[in-house]
Structures are given as structure tokens and as C-alpha cells.
Amino acid sequence: MKVVVCTKQTPSTTADLTVNPDGSVSWEDPGGKPNVVNPWDEYSIEEGIRLKENHGASDVIAITMGSEESQEALKTALAMGCTEAILLSDAAFAGVDTLGTAKVLAAAINKVEDVQIAIFGKSAIDGDTGQTAVQTACQLGWTPLTFVSAITAVGDGQITVERLLDDGKETVTAPLPVVISTVKEINEPRYPSFMGIRKASRATIPVWAAGDLSLNSVGSKVDWSKVYALPPREGSVEIIEGDSVQEKAAKLVAKLFEEKVI
Amino acid sequence: MSGVWVFIENRDGKIAAIAKEALAAARTVADGLGETLTALVFGQDVAGVAAAAFDFGADAVLGADDATLSPFRVEAVGPLVVQLAQEREPSVIMAGASTRGRDLAAWVAADLEAGLVADGTDLTVEDGKVKVTRPVYAGKLLSTVFVTEGTQVITLRNRAFPQAESTGGSGSAEWVETAVAEDDIPTKVTGFAGKEGGVSLTDASIIVSGGRGVGGPEGFAPVRELAEVLGGAVGASRAAVDSGWIPYEHQVGQTGKTVSPDLYIASGISGAIQHQAGMRTSKIIVAINKDPEAPIFKLAQYGIVGDLFEVLPALTAEFKSKLG
Numbered sequence: 001m002k003v004v005v006c007t008k009q010t011p012s013t014t015a016d017l018t019v020n021p022d023g024s025v026s027w028e029d030p031g032g033k034p035n036v037v038n039p040w041d042e043y044s045i046e047e048g049i050r051l052k053e054n055h056g057a058s059d060v061i062a063i064t065m066g067s068e069e070s071q072e073a074l075k076t077a078l079a080m081g082c083t084e085a086i087l088l089s090d091a092a093f094a095g096v097d098t099l100g101t102a103k104v105l106a107a108a109i110n111k112v113e114d115v116q117i118a119i120f121g122k123s124a125i126d127g128d129t130g131q132t133a134v135q136t137a138c139q140l141g142w143t144p145l146t147f148v149s150a151i152t153a154v155g156d157g158q159i160t161v162e163r164l165l166d167d168g169k170e171t172v173t174a175p176l177p178v179v180i181s182t183v184k185e186i187n188e189p190r191y192p193s194f195m196g197i198r199k200a201s202r203a204t205i206p207v208w209a210a211g212d213l214s215l216n217s218v219g220s221k222v223d224w225s226k227v228y229a230l231p232p233r234e235g236s237v238e239i240i241e242g243d244s245v246q247e248k249a250a251k252l253v254a255k256l257f258e259e260k261v262i
Numbered sequence: 263m264s265g266v267w268v269f270i271e272n273r274d275g276k277i278a279a280i281a282k283e284a285l286a287a288a289r290t291v292a293d294g295l296g297e298t299l300t301a302l303v304f305g306q307d308v309a310g311v312a313a314a315a316f317d318f319g320a321d322a323v324l325g326a327d328d329a330t331l332s333p334f335r336v337e338a339v340g341p342l343v344v345q346l347a348q349e350r351e352p353s354v355i356m357a358g359a360s361t362r363g364r365d366l367a368a369w370v371a372a373d374l375e376a377g378l379v380a381d382g383t384d385l386t387v388e389d390g391k392v393k394v395t396r397p398v399y400a401g402k403l404l405s406t407v408f409v410t411e412g413t414q415v416i417t418l419r420n421r422a423f424p425q426a427e428s429t430g431g432s433g434s435a436e437w438v439e440t441a442v443a444e445d446d447i448p449t450k451v452t453g454f455a456g457k458e459g460g461v462s463l464t465d466a467s468i469i470v471s472g473g474r475g476v477g478g479p480e481g482f483a484p485v486r487e488l489a490e491v492l493g494g495a496v497g498a499s500r501a502a503v504d505s506g507w508i509p510y511e512h513q514v515g516q517t518g519k520t521v522s523p524d525l526y527i528a529s530g531i532s533g534a535i536q537h538q539a540g541m542r543t544s545k546i547i548v549a550i551n552k553d554p555e556a557p558i559f560k561l562a563q564y565g566i567v568g569d570l571f572e573v574l575p576a577l578t579a580e581f582k583s584k585l586g
Contacts, residue, residue, distance in 0.1 A: 125400045129380040134368035143448045165361045171453035185510045221377030226406040237565045249576035261525040
């Protein structure tokens with residue numbers, strides 16, 4: 001059983017973002033590490049590795065669609081314990097929408113062959129759509145299982161998972177193959193080991209282009225060219241003063257009634 | 263291509279709050295385009311939900327009432343919406359961005375080869391297109407996004423739109439057959455555990471949150487007490503969740519839930535940018551922190567500099583006396 005983990009490289013969570021005059025977005029990180037594996041994907045990578053450790057998966061292959069520099073994210077996945085990594089990179093992939101991304105990922109998963117489980121993070125923290133897992137499942141004709149908080153059983157061609165929905169936790173069983181998206185509750189991601197980092201730094205990551213995936217044009221039906229900074233929150237904070245904590249509390253409560261939010 | 267469709271999420275035979283928000287937003291779009299608004303109602307014993315959809319502003323209801331549609335499974339509902347959309351060619355399909363609504367929108371857009379815009383927080387109609395405002399980069403930036411051709415599939419963030427109000431409208435729904443028989447639906451739901459008591463974070467109009475400053479699991483007691491008096495939900499920062507003081511389902515922020523309540527009370531939370539990403543669209547933010555330099559005060563409208571273990575009980579007592 002092969003497992004594919006679909007990851008993405010994103011700006012770090014602490015990055016300072018700037019919208020350039022041409023509408024593009026650039027970023028710097030005060031910590032000096034501007035690009036990271038999408039934080040939600042740390043959980044999907046970990047779960048992929050656990051499928052190998054606990055459920056007999058033979059290979060755990062990390063794939064990323066992105067520019068050449070997205071190799072860094074894949075090296076993190078390798079350092080954590082993925083057995084292989086593949087970069088999907090082509091000028092034709094730039095600017096595609098979620099469905100275009102799903103087509104590229106599905107083509108890559110088919111090319112890997114014998115994949116039973118493809119795992120995604122809940123969403124990527126840059127585009128933040130959270131739609132690619134289901135759309136990849138649709139492209140593959142596989143069952144999507146989203147918001148998975150636990151994989152409770154894998155075997156006999158079936159998988160049982162718990163899903164964290166808005167109003168509760170659902171237990172669901174489906175035949176393999178499946179596409180899973182994970183939530184943070186599913187595990188605690190490991191740190192890459194020293195040996196893992198060394199091995200990953202020497203790894204050569206294959207690059208698959210549109211031709212390798214027999215994709216001509218993937219296209220996009222979504223225009224998201226207009227990106228801009230948030231309007232600042234109006235006004236500044238009013239610090240509630242008073243001689244006692246009771247007085248401060250009373251003043252604040254009165255303000256909140258005036259705001260009509262109670 | 264004509265008509266605005268909106269998915270009506272229902273739970274336990276009742277229209278969900280997020281569906282009323284979606285109905286209000288979809289009404290604006292339908293009026294902007296000059297097209298009819300059709301509510302999609304799926305489930306078992308959902309005649310009451312269809313009636314509610316008319317009452318909350320739908321011009322028409324298209325539904326299916328069958329055991330295979332309850333509980334909601336995207337493998338059952340998705341193909342039905344796709345089939346209906348192929349037959350009737352709506353110009354817009356909308357849904358609240360709940361866990362179920364997201365799955366459905368992604369499925370429908372994929373199988374219709376349609377463009378999809380997720381998680382809208384505002385929208386306008388221009389030249390037949392729905393221009394959707396949505397946060398990107400974890401809420402650090404905004405974008406205006408639209409589908410350039412064909413059916414426009416759009417999901418709407420929880421609590422970003424006001425709920426539709428009762429119009430007194432009524433009508434008769436059109437009921438259709440399901441698209442997939444039970445034997446052909448791969449997933450089997452074998453259990454469901456609803457949230458124990460309390461209010462769901464994403465639905466809450468008031469949230470009281472605790473962070474590192476609460477100091478331990480027992481430190482959430484005054485946070486819970488205030489939330490209870492206000493009928494609100496309990497939130498937490500990543501620091502508190504990672505310390506094991508409170509379960510992950512309470513986490514607000516970049517790797518937790520994105521919330522947008524009317525009132526967000528942050529106690530003992532410094533306000534790291536990752537936390538801000540999950541709550542900055544709250545209407546009123548109150549910060550309670552010992553450190554007057556905490557970044558949360560830059561985001562808040564009101565602040566009290568002080569010890570949360572004194573301030574929260576004082577607020578609880580004051581609200582109790584005012585709210586009777």
C-alpha cells in the first residue's frame with residue numbers, strides 16, 4: 001500500500017507580507033525562514049509516516065506542486081520520514097485554480113500507481129481555500145474523507161476514520177482508495193531527526209512537468225488578481241481605568257451594553 | 263444559464279444558522295442579477311426545512327427527501343446537485359462554508375468543471391459576476407475574486423453575513439428523486455457524537471478566550487463562568503491548547519478555528535499574529551492582560567490591564583447583576 005502526502009510550501013506563519021504595486025505578494029520573515037511546509041501539512045505528513053509505521057504502508061511519497069524552490073518543503077517531508085518526494089513544476093501550472101491544482105495532483109497520484117490513500121492538510125495558509133482534497137478525490141474517482149481527526153482502522157480494503165464536523169464527531173467507513181484531509185487533532189507531528197535532515201539534504205528530488213503527467217493545459221476559471229492589505233481597524237484601544245477591579249468591570253459592562261453586543 | 267441556487271444545511275430537521283446567512287447573501291446576489299433564488303433542501307423528513315426556506319426568502323425550493331440523504335454525505339448529495347445543475351444550468355451555486363458546505367461546493371465545482379471561490383466574507387454583483395471578498399494568507403491580506411466563465415460556485419464564511427429574516431413567504435417545493443442508491447454510496451456513517459453541551463465556537467455570537475495567562479487547566483474556570491453567564495463559547499490560544507489545558511476544538515487562530523463573533527473577550531492572551539488571524543474580524547474585541555504592552559491591545563477596542571483572575575470574576579458578577 002502506497003500513501004501519497006500532498007503538501008505545499010507557504011510563507012511562514014510569522015512572515016510580514018507586502019503587496020507590490022504589480023499586485024504580487026512578497027514576504028520576509030523576522031526569524032529568517034520565510035518559507036515553510038504549510039503548517040497544516042505537518043499533520044498530514046506525520047499521519048502518512050504513521051500509516052507506514054502502524055498500518056503497513058510500503059511507501060510514503062510527498063508531492064508538492066510549485067516552483068523549484070518548493071523543494072525545501074519536500075526536504076522537510078523527507079527529513080520527517082517520507083520515503084520519497086516528487087516536485088510537480090511547470091510554467092503551465094502557475095496561477096491555476098483549485099480544480100487545476102486537483103487535476104495536476106490527481107495525474108501525479110495516478111502516475112505513482114498503487115496509491116491507496118492520499119492525504120492533505122486541512123487547507124493551505126496562503127490561498128486558504130481548503131477545497132483541493134475533495135476536488136482531487138473527484139478527479140481520481142476516489143472517496144473524499146475530510147476533516148479527519150483519527151484513522152481508527154485500515155485493513156481488508158477499508159478504512160474507518162473519525163471526522164471533526166461543525167456540530168460533532170462522525171465515524172465513517174469507506175472502501176479504499178480514499179483521499180483524506182486532516183485536522184490538527186489527529187496527531188502531534190515529530191521533529192525531523194538529525195539523520196533525517198542529513199539524508200534529506202543529500203536527496204535529489206525528481207521534477208515532473210506537464211508533459212510527464214500528460215497534461216496539456218489545466219487552466220483556471222477564477223480571477224484572483226486583486227490582492228490588497230487589510231484596512232486597519234478603526235480607532236485605538238480604550239483602556240478602562242478605575243479605582244477598583246469592580247469599578248473597571250462595571251464601566252466595561254456598561255460600554256458593552258452600549259455597543260449592543262450583549 | 264440563469265438562477266441562483268443556495269444549499270440549505272439542516273440539522274435534526276431544522277434549518278441551520280449558516281443556511282440563513284447563505285440565504286441572505288444569495289438573496290442579494292439573485293436581486294443583483296435579476297434572477298430567481300432557489301433553495302436546495304436535502305435530507306429525510308425535511309418538508310419543514312423547505313417551508314422555512316420559503317419563509318426566509320427563497321423564491322423556489324428544489325429538494326429531495328430520502329433516507330440516503332441523512333446524515334449528509336457528499337457522495338449522495340454531490341452527484342444529485344451536479345445532475346440537477348447539468349439539467350437546469352444555474353448561473354450561481356452558493357453554500358455556507360461549514361464542513362458539509364465546503365465538501366459539497368468542492369464536489370459540485372469539480373464535477374461541473376466550474377470555478378469555485380471559497381470562504382467569501384463580502385460580495386457585490388458587477389456585470390453578471392459575483393465579486394467576492396475573501397481573506398488570504400491566513401487573514402493577513404484580502405482579495406477580490408470572481409469566477410470568469412460558466413457557473414459560479416461560492417462558499418460563504420460563517421457569520422460573515424447577517425441571517426435572513428422571516429418574510430412570511432410560502433410556496434410548494436419541487437421534490438426530485440435521489441441520484442445515487444444506498445448500495446452505490448461508498449461511505450457508511452456508523453456513529454455520531456454531538457458536541458457535549460456548550461455553544462459551537464464558529465456559531466457563537468460571544469466568545470470568551472483564555473491563553474497562556476490562565477496558567478493551567480483549572481485557570482479556565484473563570485473563563486468558562488463568564489462564557490456561561492453570557493451564553494457564549496469558550497475559546498483558547500494555541501499556547502493553552504498545546505500545553506494540554508483545554509482540547510483542540512477550542513483553539514482560535516491560524517491552526518485553529520476562524521471566528522467572527524459580535525464580542526470576543528481575550529483574557530491572558532498576548533495576541534500573537536497567528537491568534538489574530540483567527541479572530542480579527544470580531545465586531546468588538548476586549549483584551550484583558552497584565553502586560554500593557556501585549557499586542558492584543560493594538561487590536562482591541564476596549565482593554566483592562568490587570569489580573570484575569572480578578573477581572574473575569576468581577577465581570578461575571580457585574581453581568582449577572584445586569585442580566586438578572
